[in-house]
Amino acid sequence: MGFATDAIHAGQEPDPATGAITVPVYQTSTYVQESLGRHKGFEYARTQNPTRLALEKNIAVLEKGFAGFAFSSGMASITTVMMLLKSGDHCIVTENVYGGTYRVFTRVFANLGLEFTFADTSGLENIRKAMKPNTRMVFIETPTNPLLSMTDLRLTANFCNDMNLLLVVDNTFMSPYFQKPLSLGADIVLHSSTKYLNGHSDGVGGVVVVANQDMAQKMAFLQNSAGAILAPLEAWLVLRGIKTLALRMEKHSDNAMKIAEYLVRVKKVKRVFYPGLPDYPQHDLARKQCSGFGGMISIDLGTPDKAREMVESVRIFALAESLGGVESLIGHPATMTHGSIPKESRQRMGLTDSIVRLSVGIEDVEDLIGDLSYALDRI
Numbered sequence: 001m002g003f004a005t006d007a008i009h010a011g012q013e014p015d016p017a018t019g020a021i022t023v024p025v026y027q028t029s030t031y032v033q034e035s036l037g038r039h040k041g042f043e044y045a046r047t048q049n050p051t052r053l054a055l056e057k058n059i060a061v062l063e064k065g066f067a068g069f070a071f072s073s074g075m076a077s078i079t080t081v082m083m084l085l086k087s088g089d090h091c092i093v094t095e096n097v098y099g100g101t102y103r104v105f106t107r108v109f110a111n112l113g114l115e116f117t118f119a120d121t122s123g124l125e126n127i128r129k130a131m132k133p134n135t136r137m138v139f140i141e142t143p144t145n146p147l148l149s150m151t152d153l154r155l156t157a158n159f160c161n162d163m164n165l166l167l168v169v170d171n172t173f174m175s176p177y178f179q180k181p182l183s184l185g186a187d188i189v190l191h192s193s194t195k196y197l198n199g200h201s202d203g204v205g206g207v208v209v210v211a212n213q214d215m216a217q218k219m220a221f222l223q224n225s226a227g228a229i230l231a232p233l234e235a236w237l238v239l240r241g242i243k244t245l246a247l248r249m250e251k252h253s254d255n256a257m258k259i260a261e262y263l264v265r266v267k268k269v270k271r272v273f274y275p276g277l278p279d280y281p282q283h284d285l286a287r288k289q290c291s292g293f294g295g296m297i298s299i300d301l302g303t304p305d306k307a308r309e310m311v312e313s314v315r316i317f318a319l320a321e322s323l324g325g326v327e328s329l330i331g332h333p334a335t336m337t338h339g340s341i342p343k344e345s346r347q348r349m350g351l352t353d354s355i356v357r358l359s360v361g362i363e364d365v366e367d368l369i370g371d372l373s374y375a376l377d378r379i
């Protein structure tokens with residue numbers, strides 16, 4: 001089946017009890033057993049819930065994986081995946097990773113005996129250089145937030161396969177509509193479903209999809225043991241969001257392309273980061289690895305003051321953290337999403353205080369360009 005068909009139908013048979021076409025919200029904590037040990041496959045709602053299961057089946061199909069798991073947040077999915085490691089293990093991480101991921105790795109898991117090396121994973125030689133005898137996992141975010149730097153997933157997957165390392169990919173920015181890491185050889189793909197999968201800025205959640213049965217058994221065990229599961233109503237909202245994922249991603253990407261093309265012509269904008277621009281350094285990799293360029297753009301305005309004036313002058317773009325919803329958002333990564341990363345680390349990877357990040361929504365693009373033009377005139 002095609003992506004849009006799967007998005008609407010996978011894992012979502014009519015409700016067996018009533019025929020309801022929409023998967024009901026099974027707001028229950030337990031299930032009555034017919035007799036001792038005889039039940040319908042559901043015993044206790046931390047372990048299994050039919051609404052959550054529908055989402056888990058759906059996302060597994062969309063990511064072309066073996067099984068899916070839904071968690072209470074993107075961070076809960078990342079935390080649970082890291083529990084595959086044990087004290088003393090080493091993990092190589094994309095240096096320009098999401099701020100919350102950096103925080104939990106350096107300030108929580110490092111205390112529990114996991115070791116991390118942050119590297120520019122866009123060059124395989126940097127991953128090679130970061131290798132240690134105890135390296136067990138490579139954790140990639142591509143494209144990164146907010147600099148949109150990309151890692152070649154096929155190349156990295158081949159390397160990880162040769163070295164017997166687990167390859168985990170945070171696919172939040174592209175969504176499975178534009179990028180399918182498991183098809184390129186990754187072992188685990190995860191998302192903050194708070195972003196494009198939900199798409200309507202009305203819920204927090206996360207999903208993990210694994211490539212094979214062995215990994216599925218381990219994740220099911222960890223999900224049930226650690227218990228950071230997605231609640232049924234939240235799962236229902238993500239299922240509802242995913243039904244329009246294909247349509248939304250097309251529009252996010254079309255709007256972002258037009259806005260990027262507008263921004264490169266504005267003198268006050270020193271630099272535009274968008275993988276869809278032909279002169280973007282990794283444009284060829286973006287074309288090879290993704291079927292679209294996504295809805296995220298970053299711009300460098302030259303000074304922190306101009307960045308502040310810009311985010312405070314827009315009227316349609318809302319000044320807010322998060323991304324991937326139908327409405328356009330604007331943010332200042334250095335003080336907002338990436339505030340938890342030390343200034344020296346931010347400078348080293350080029351995340352300066354003059355960078356503004358746009359999450360381009362699905363409004364009329366003329367209105368969005370008009371809004372940006374209004375704000376840019378004022379700085």
Ligand SMILES: *Cc1c(COP(=O)(O)O)cnc(C)c1O
Binds near residue numbers: 074100101172
């Ligand atoms: C938002 C985000 C996360 C964290 O997800 P939450 O749902 O906020 O916990 C992880 N990775 C990326 C790339 C994100 O954008």
